[in-house]
Amino acid sequence: MRPCQATRSKTMASTIASITLPVSADRVWQLIGGFNSLPDWLPYIPQSELSEGGRIRTLANPSGDAIVERLEVFNDEERYYSYSILKAPFPSRDYYATLRVKPAGETTSVVEWAGCFAPVGVSDEEVVRLFHGIYTDGLQALAQKIMEVPALGVGTFRLQGEAAFDSVRNALEAGYRVIDTAQIYGNEAEVGAAIAASGVPRSALYLTTKIWIDNLSRDKLIPSLKESLAKLRTDYVDLTLIHWPSPGDAVALKEFMEALAEAREQGLTRQIGISNFTIDLMQQAIEVVGAEAIATNQIELHPYLQNRKVAEFARQNGIHVTSYMTLAYGKVLSDPTILAIAERHQATPAQVVLAWAMRLGYAVIPSSTKRANLESNLKARELNLSDDDMAQIGALDRGERLTSPQGLAPAWD
Numbered sequence: 186m187r188p189c190q191a192t193r194s195k196t197m198a199s200t201i202a203s204i205t206l207p208v209s210a211d212r213v214w215q216l217i218g219g220f221n222s223l224p225d226w227l228p229y230i231p232q233s234e235l236s237e238g239g240r241i242r243t244l245a246n247p248s249g250d251a252i253v254e255r256l257e258v259f260n261d262e263e264r265y266y267s268y269s270i271l272k273a274p275f276p277s278r279d280y281y282a283t284l285r286v287k288p289a290g291e292t293t294s295v296v297e298w299a300g301c302f303a304p305v306g307v308s309d310e311e312v313v314r315l316f317h318g319i320y321t322d323g324l325q326a327l328a329q330k331i332m333e334v335p336a337l338g339v340g341t342f343r344l345q346g347e348a349a350f351d352s353v354r355n356a357l358e359a360g361y362r363v364i365d366t367a368q369i370y371g372n373e374a375e376v377g378a379a380i381a382a383s384g385v386p387r388s389a390l391y392l393t394t395k396i397w398i399d400n401l402s403r404d405k406l407i408p409s410l411k412e413s414l415a416k417l418r419t420d421y422v423d424l425t426l427i428h429w430p431s432p433g434d435a436v437a438l439k440e441f442m443e444a445l446a447e448a449r450e451q452g453l454t455r456q457i458g459i460s461n462f463t464i465d466l467m468q469q470a471i472e473v474v475g476a477e478a479i480a481t482n483q484i485e486l487h488p489y490l491q492n493r494k495v496a497e498f499a500r501q502n503g504i505h506v507t508s509y510m511t512l513a514y515g516k517v518l519s520d521p522t523i524l525a526i527a528e529r530h531q532a533t534p535a536q537v538v539l540a541w542a543m544r545l546g547y548a549v550i551p552s553s554t555k556r557a558n559l560e561s562n563l564k565a566r567e568l569n570l571s572d573d574d575m576a577q578i579g580a581l582d583r584g585e586r587l588t589s590p591q592g593l594a595p596a597w598d
């Protein structure tokens with residue numbers, strides 16, 4: 186695309202930045218294909234306000250200067266829009282930019298942000314550098330946002346038959362859009378049925394499943410995932426995890442990580458990740474597929490088992506942590522420290538624990554068979570704990586692991 190095409194000017198400065206994302210163009214466009222969605226992924230533009238039927242957006246930047254932009258072209262089919270700037274604290278005028286999402290294969294896309302402008306009081310190079318920096322930072326923030334594992338979802342471990350159906354149905358009605366299941370839970374069909382019955386569109390959901398240890402070999406992993414998809418009544422999941430590393434290395438880590446990456450290439454899963462991986466296993470997985478390909482390591486993590494070494498290693502490598510059994514299967518909910526914090530905030534103990542984990546940057550997937558608990562857990566997103574609350578919960582760590590099945594668990598860190 187020629188950025189200045191629209192103005193037919195040869196004298197204007199111009200720049201173009203692009204990023205390749207391991208996500209289909211449709212999904213990226215879904216996220217950014219609105220003129221009002223830009224501030225969501227530009228951290229330094231916290232808010233926008235639309236006017237004139239969505240044709241004008243006013244962005245507030247942190248220094249309080251308003252940027253007023255006008256939508257010039259919006260093409261949903263070809264996935265791009267162009268806008269001009271009417272007012273901004275930039276040393277430029279005649280600003281015209283286009284944001285475009287292009288497919289690059291079924292599950293890969295390229296996002297391009299191109300602009301042209303006339304410098305005012307600065308050199309061409311300076312103004313180009315300014316906008317190139319803004320575009321590059323913005324696209325990187327977009328990449329981060331699009332690959333984020335959502336902060337709060339609902340788990341389905343132990344839920345069978347009607348209990349699984351009801352729990353997922355209630356969760357969807359309460360507003361959950363993120364559901365965690367696994368092949369071994371034996372409830373993928375009920376999860377799929379509950380989603381179908383809810384009427385919530387597939388595109389609004391973030392579904393995770395996990396490959397059981399019997400299906401780790403190259404010839405089984407993808408067929409087993411296709412079976413999961415059939416049960417879930419979908420043609421892709423958002424995230425597929427290796428549930429546990431292969432006991433006794435029966436299947437080589439390289440083999441199942443490559444098969445998992447292949448599943449992503451085939452569009453069966455948008456992201457891939459691992460679960461119950463130690464630092465050593467994470468390191469090995471990184472060597473096979475690269476850290477950037479691993480969306481999360483889902484591990485047992487709650488106030489009594491804070492798993493700091495594993496979480497720190499993951500953080501250093503840019504791998505997100507998902508905390509499972511955040512409530513320690515209910516055990517931490519009667520802890521006196523948690524109860525006192527809950528009382529101070531007029532919150533439930535579960536909300537306190539979930540808010541603690543989320544503030545540490547972990548995703549959480551608490552499960553419940555009760556509608557009231559599902560509803561109140563969702564509200565943990567609104568609870569802001571103080572630094573002192575965080576420190577008090579931080580002090581509850583006692584290395585108490587609840588999940589360590591014999592013959593399955595690796596040598597924990």
Ligand SMILES: NC(=O)c1ccc[n+]([C@@H]2O[C@H](COP(=O)([O-])OP(=O)(O)OC[C@H]3O[C@@H](n4cnc5c(N)ncnc54)[C@H](OP(=O)(O)O)[C@@H]3O)[C@@H](O)[C@H]2O)c1
Nearest residue numbers: 340341342509510511512513514515535551552553554558
């Ligand atoms: N990757 C893995 O190997 C792995 C292992 C374990 C779990 N997981 C995932 O993580 C999810 C969460 O773990 P989990 O289900 O084992 O444990 P959890 O979420 O820590 O605890 C669930 C228990 O807490 C209770 N509970 C939930 N909300 C509550 C509230 N507001 N007040 C009081 N009690 C409440 C539930 O009882 P009620 O039903 O009575 O509300 C249930 O007994 C699982 O469902 C699964 O998806 C993954």
